[in-house]
Amino acid sequence: MIERVGNWFERYLVPPLGAIGSSIYLQAIRDAFIIFTLPLIIAGSVFLIIANPPFWSPDAIPESYKAFQTAVEVPFQLSFGLMALFLAFGVAHSLSQYRRTEAVQPGILAIVVFLVVSIPVGDLDTLRLGDLLPYFGGQGLLVAILVGIGTGEVVYRFRQSRLTIRLPKTVPPNVKRAFEALVPTLILLTVAWLLEWFISAHTFINADGKAQPYTLPILLMTVFKPLVVVQDSYPAAVLEIILMMLLWSVGIHGMNIVTAMAAPFWFTTLANNVHGGHGIVTEPFFHIFAHLGGSGATWPLVIYMLRSRSSQLRTVGKVALGPAIFNINEPITFGVPMVLNPIMMIPFVCVPLVIVTINYIVFSLGWVHVPVIMQPFTVPVGISGIIASGGDIRGGLLQLFDILVSAVLYYPFFKAWERILMGKEQQAAQTNEGPKEQLVAAHHQSN
């Protein structure tokens, strides 16, 4: 019965979810976030903490600290605040790597194109950096992704079509590469500049009551603002967590894939929170407040496993303890296993869903400060909740409460699965074989 349900999943659930997971565009976006912008975001957040020490509430910051605060915000603005610029590079770079062609040139070209579409065409001397800066960070992510993919694709097509300056074979490859890049660079630069010229001929009235020319990111954000608002809602959070856990249920890294799709919204909302917004559905909302001990909120399972009477679960529990402290749970996902396991899949999807619901309510009631700080997902539970909410102790308490909820909800399913495994182990012992080898063999068959 269990095998049959597993086969059904393998046939009907794995192919569509796998197809989402292997889209090279989504992979390129995900890699760009993880490899190129995450270090900047996390390092920048350190300065943000220094600028707004958690032991002072925002209104209680002493006058004497305020000058220092302004200074500390500079490294923050020039790292975290410029993430879209580097995301454009990262997307074009990763996409070219997936296409197996030279990747740095398209990356640099993407930065140039992004700058051209983000700065109004006109007298550069009269520009105010402060007006534009938000669109190089959170507000510019959507444009950065579009520019990165567009640039990567155009350069790739040119390389494919050989519609480029041809040089004799004796020319060294590096020189040749520079010339090859010339045609797509000129074309992209011209197109971006003409587009921006047209857009920036129109103005709008900004928050200071002054007329300001549009840029591509400002225009897109005006159009997409409703979408960012829609994404920062309970139904969107539910959709995202269910997709994450369904992907994980078939053994695919769900957090990674959903990140690739939702990150532009998460980081826009997070950047708004940094400037006093009250958005809830952000990266830390999932990584820090839902995936406690790893995707699926599996922390309590480690304790259950260590005390289990099934030798397979005890073995996995011992291996799983260390990684769980740092929110890594592949031992649990593949060892219990949760993947393609019709019994454990139910809580694996539902427990995070319940936790997301609780947290959403808590954040919207203002019982815990909304997420403002981005940190590596490996920071242990308890501490990470306090940091993420900008020093709110209740952030850590919420995580502990969520773990209790997870412990209660997982328990009956864990017990049911344990009984099945113990049955198998007893059978294996009776047939005179070592129980462990048998189980591994049984596991191979079910795969």
Added chain:
Amino acid sequence: MIRVLIVCSWGMSTSLLVDSMMTAARVKQQDLIVEALSAGEYMERVEDFDIILIAPQIRHLRKNIEAIASSLHKPVAMIEPFHYATMNGEAVLEQIEHIFHVTKGE
């Protein structure tokens, strides 16, 4: 010497498996080099290795990885989920040695 590349998702959990494999190799006095790279980074390094292993959480990328590896004539294999879960370096090492001898024998 056997040079092994493990392609995984972030390189976080896999680094634990790498440690366990290195310990197993020391015990068996097998000369082994193992590196774990994420699915976004591995492409340019395939050439430097003898065997490419795929971590279970990115098995949906298997076709892409096989396409790249086979163009360079490198054998590709999946790591057994249960071995991965229990960080069983010994079992993975056996798998590697088996593949290595088979491909060498050809």
